[in-house]
Amino acid sequence: MKWIRYQDHKGSSHYGIHDSSGIWKVLGSPLAQWSITQEPASIAKLLAPIEPSAILCIGLNYRRHAEETNSPIPEYPVLFFKNPASVQHPGAPIELPRHLRSDKVDYECELAVVIGRRTKNATIQNALDSILGYTCANDVSARDWQKHAGGGQWCRGKSFDSFCPLGPCLVTPEDIPDPQTLRIRTTVAGETLQDSNTSDMIFSVAEIIAFLSGSTTLLPGTVILTGTPHGVGMGRSPFRWLQTGEEVTVSIDQIGDLSNPVIEEPLP
16 A cells, blocks of 8 residues: 655645555545545645654665775664654755755665554564555765764754655555565666665664664654665765755655755755
């Protein structure tokens, strides 16, 4: 099943569900009681498929990405956070920061996992039972702020507005029974820069959820970004930073394509 969230032509937001005959308006949300109407979804604008209660992110979780950054393979998942206000919709722009200026903004395709129920102390064996669905994510990163100007923390360089595009839809687990078999790619201005498979993850989706929920409650609507594969701009020679006028597309098998243009942050 594929869920979308959208804005109708009156400016109201709703959820919709794909089936074989089209996209239908839903009363309620996937995190609460819901029912499918017989009304076709009237889509004026596609929105990020979830409004996160939190965004938890895993760094250095693909072996070849760790290698390209000359980083040791971590013993435990590397956790950092993104501001929930950094979420951006499909088709909406990634803004290159200009008030706190960055000229080293990078792309990172990621498989995003959405938690569907309060989850604490999950095991690797039952962790996937807590998943509401999967979507594409772009963990946009200002490398100068991440590495040198963030006080030793990654969050500053990861949390600028528009730095977490999500979409285009939320695919439920019955359609992705094994999240470790998905091809994942990034293209920028038509050039494929990342092309990998989730089988290269160091820590599986189940292992990540078990780790993050240890002695810790994950709330419904929590979005987990599971890491990026090799091919990021920071790992290239010369470096490959995002430029105004480009378009970035994250593609994941069985989910779809998430595309966003790149602009400069509008200033007063």
